[in-house]
Amino acid sequence: MxxxxxxxxxxxxxxxxxxxxxxxxxxxxxxxxxxxxxxxxxxxxxxxxxxxxxxxxxxxxxxxxxxxxxxxxxxxxxxxxxxxxxxxxxxxxxxxxxxxxxxxxxxxxxxxxxxxxxxxxxxxxxxxxxxxxxxxxxxxxxxxxxxxxxxxxxxxxxxxxxxxxxxxxxxxxKIDEQNKVDKIINIVTNIITLQQRKLENYLLIKKKLSNIFFNDRIVNKNDLLFEHRVKANQLFISYSKKGFPHLPVLSASQDKGMVFRKDESKNILYTHDNLTNYKLVEPDDFVVHLRSFQGGFAYSDKTGIASPAYKIFKFKNNVAYNSVYWKEKFKSYNFIQLLKKITYGVRDGRSISFSDFLSLYLTFPDIKLQNKIGNVLSKLDTQISDQKEIIKKLENIKQFLLQNMFI
Known part of the structure; x- marks a missing residue:
């Protein structure tokens, strides 16, 4: 060219x-x-x-x-x-x-x-x-x-x-040049389609593995996947620390996890001048908005503050856990269905009682198997993230061609 x-x-x-x-x-x-x-x-x-x-x-x-x-x-x-x-x-x-x-x-x-x-x-x-x-x-x-x-x-x-x-x-x-212009655009489009299918396959693999890993079953003790079954109140404790207005504001999102909410993000859903009552959120914390429960908990890998409307909780000090395993468990279909049984209110504005959550029986494997599952899912997440980046770059190339090969 x-x-x-x-x-x-x-x-x-x-x-x-x-x-x-x-x-x-x-x-x-x-x-x-x-x-x-x-x-x-x-x-x-x-x-x-x-x-x-x-x-x-x-x-x-x-x-x-x-x-x-x-x-x-x-x-x-x-x-x-x-x-x-x-x-x-x-x-x-x-x-x-x-x-x-x-x-x-x-x-x-x-x-x-x-x-x-x-x-x-x-x-x-x-x-x-x-x-x-x-x-x-x-x-x-x-x-x-x-x-x-x-x-x-x-x-x-x-x-x-x-x-x-x-x-x-x-x-x-003229026609011969039209053919060449369309051919190069079509080649890039086909590559994008193939990469999107690859991404869909990764997502499907993760979904199927999630259904296997997080189906809340109880199996024989001799089985490799023997799971513990205890109440959530034996695993988690809620806490509330306030007075950190200098930290970035975080917001819980089922799809995006915890995201920065000031200059670092354009997806600002609300603003509030008085941040004194906002709660501290630290890495490995879980967050749920009790009054607008949307089907899951968010996991934080950042330090920041969240609106007072959010409940912040974490594992107790004596609990051995893999953060990736539990982050994915709290997003899994079976766990979401379990949570929906204890929510109340209309469909689009359901709420959840944190005490009801603490009364739920949760099943999970020992820490060794948690680590293995977490490692598999973490590698899949990396592949999914890399694949999305490949598609994004290809779409940018296509957009560049569309902008510069036509008048």
Whole structure:
């Protein structure tokens, strides 16, 4: 690739291409294909030979480059005008500006079913000057998203019309350069997809291991996984130390654990000027918000302070424990289900009594096995974290290409 400062060509360009890009209205480069107000209510389980595309499946990412018709829902035919391979389908309604004009493209080697476009969709069939894959990729560029923000309308639901899109002026190169641009973007996209599947596999492995390690069963003493069974009050003690306003504010979150809440984080959920009554939180402490219990306890690996609404507790001095094992146990499905039995209140605002928690019987292995389990889960967490970082870097590369290979 070469870098260009000419505004009539993109910043990044493949070697050997020197022609200026042509500017044309999208409506002059495409044919509009009819779509129908078909909703999920029309879907049936019977194979009818007719399938359809719903805008919701585009937004969720289920439909991107459609290479397998079998993933599409079945509907009864009603003399619908069918789509063809190469058609680009755009969702014309979204709950936020980010989703305006999300798109998918039909990439089929052979069409085995009749496919039609459903509710809240606009279909473009590119002519010989515009490759469908190039248009599909163009709909994901920051240039196009900015256009969507500008012309999209609505308050609770944002929409974009065919007239908005057909009047949009896009710049495009000749077909051979379009193919190269789309190919490199598609390669990076496929790599991201593969890495995401790898991440999903890691998460699935961890979930299955969690179900094995934390199923609260009692087994024979001769079994390797013999578990102790004692009340929580024999393991944990609550405490409350106040008067540390100079420390960073922490907040409990089931998904993120303990996170910094001042300048170190942008996810500030609340602010409070008087921090004198905030409670000290130290590494290896557990935290739960009793009045808005959301299904689990948070574990802290930092020193800071938490709102007075949180209960802070830790292991008693005479208890041998592995912090990773217990952090994961308190996030496990079986433990969450156990906790839900002692919560009270409405579904979205459930509370928990800490004394009820202390009365629960908890099962766990000896410290040697805790250490082994903790070590396995810790290594998995490292792999999951590394995998997320790989995906993040690849997505940054893709975003860079989308910003610099289009104008």
């Amino acid at each position: 070469t870098k260009s400062d000419d505004k009539r060509v993109p910043v990044l360009r493949f070697k050997g291409f020197t022609d200026e890009w042509e500017q044309r209205k999208l409506g002059d480069l495409t044919q509009k294909i009819k779509s129908y107000p078909i909703s999920h209510d029309a879907e049936i389980n019977t194979i009818t030979g007719t399938k359809y595309i719903h805008y919701g499946d585009i937004h969720t990412g289920k439909l991107k480059r459609i290479t397998n018709e079998k993933i599409l829902p079945n509907i009864n035919d009603n003399n619908y005008i069918p789509l063809k391979s190469g058609d680009v389908i755009v969702a014309d309604a979204s709950e936020d500006y980010k989703g305006i004009a999300d798109a998918c493209v039909i990439n089929l080697m052979k069409e085995h079913y009749k496919i039609v476009s459903g509710l809240h969709t606009i279909v473009f069939r590119p002519n010989e000057k515009l490759k469908s894959d190039f248009l599909y990729t163009y709909f994901h560029t920051p240039i196009f998203k900015h256009y969507g923000y500008r012309v999209g309308t609505g308050l609770k639901v944002f929409g974009i019309t065919y007239n908005n899109l057909s009047n949009m002026e896009i710049k495009l190169p």
